[in-house]
């Protein structure tokens with residue numbers, strides 16, 4: 001292990017101990033038992049407290065500050081594992097052995113290479129699009145690439161390709177005098193009818209394609225946003241290193257790679273949060289998994305969810321300096337504004353992800369010595385202190401995952417509009433793992449609303465309406 005990456009492991013083990021000490025007195029959860037449906041639970045607004053399904057993928061304990069993937073403490077996974085291993089764990093339920101990991105990584109490398117999707121994406125005005133809508137669009141285009149590949153395979157196996165250069169045939173113009181080419185057009189029409197049949201519903205292979213490919217889409221979106229041409233993935237790099245490379249065009253150092261790897265692990269899964277629920281709802285209709293992931297991306301975009309990491313950076317910049325934190329905070333409190341990067345529906349203790357990301361941000365700043373990012377970090381530290389002393393005491397509100405992640409990404413040279421897409425790149429692992437699990441015993445989601453409207457409205461013609 002690289003000397004500096006060992007220092008990062010030590011740092012994680014240190015915060016793991018701190019977390020265990022601080023929440024050691026909180027009661028341990030009961031051993032899980034299989035659910036006997038129907039169940040009774042107290043439900044609050046926003047489905048707070050509602051149990052949507054049974055799952056073995058992951059667990060969050062808000063009082064103890066635990067985040068567990070398939071039984072493993074996220075602190076241990078961050079200290080010792082990689083995003084590839086963790087994705088395998090989430091998807092298949094156990095950590096891989098050597099040969100399994102090798103095969104998994106090979107597939108990731110293969111599925112990271114999606115040149116025709118990226119070429120298609122580059123034809124759209126990505127530079128002026130919201131990065132998350134570009135990401136969602138790119139995920140949909142990936143499905144198209146898969147469809148095209150399946151078609152190509154079919155044609156290849158049957159030896160019925162159009163003889164000339166197909167790309168040179170203009171649209172809506174039939175090649176002249178080539179019987180078999182005309183036949184090919186007819187056959188293609190038929191294939192079109194059954195195109196949906198070739199799309200995957202949800203399967204492990206598509207899950208893997210999404211885990212690997214959405215990262216490449218994010219890389220392409222980043223480059224197109226900056227007015228650069230997208231670059232191909234590098235098969236020799238880990239998923240984390242390749243992500244940095246595809247976004248920035250630069251090969252990361254061992255420390256940068258390790259920190260991105262940890263950030264990806266930390267964001268990979270988090271119970272039935274809004275985007276995971278959105279993904280499950282769509283998958284439960286037996287819509288395909290690309291649509292389901294697209295809806296996860298859409299839900300993650302909001303500032304109350306994954307979009308908070310970008311808002312945090314804007315907020316810290318807006319505050320301007322650590323000496324301005326007090327007055328800014330008093331003003332925000334007086335206006336009852338929400339402080340971005342704080343609070344959580346589940347955590348009533350310090351979010352374990354923020355516990356790791358805070359010290360990682362500090363570590364990177366010491367290494368990089370970028371004055372702008374250092375200033376952001378100083379503001380963040382001062383604000384954290386203020387919030388914990390007030391909202392922390394009053395309402396158990398602490399920093400969440402989004403508070404320090406932006407500073408970490410900034411130190412890695414990643415532009416702010418890419419923060420939420422990177423969250424999505426990682427969360428795809430959790431989304432698809434939970435979809436695959438849910439579909440084993442699928443039941444379409446269909447909650448209800450408590451109707452509080454009227455029943456006796458009299459229909460009036462438009463001229464009589466006020």
Ligand SMILES: CC(C)(COP(=O)(O)OP(=O)(O)OC[C@H]1O[C@@H](n2cnc3c(N)ncnc32)[C@H](O)[C@@H]1OP(=O)(O)O)[C@@H](O)C(=O)NCCC(=O)NCCS
Pocket residue numbers: 046303304305306308337338339340341342343344345346391395397400401402
């Ligand atoms: C994450 C979040 C949406 C959870 O929402 P929730 O479980 O519905 O909690 P509520 O919004 O009902 O908040 C409960 C109380 O804490 C307060 N609160 C919660 N988060 C707060 C924050 N970030 N700043 C100030 N007050 C906050 C609310 O005002 C409310 O106070 P009240 O009881 O006096 O009305 C919420 O904490 C929030 O909006 N945080 C900021 C956005 C963010 O960082 N999101 C990323 C989440 S990982």
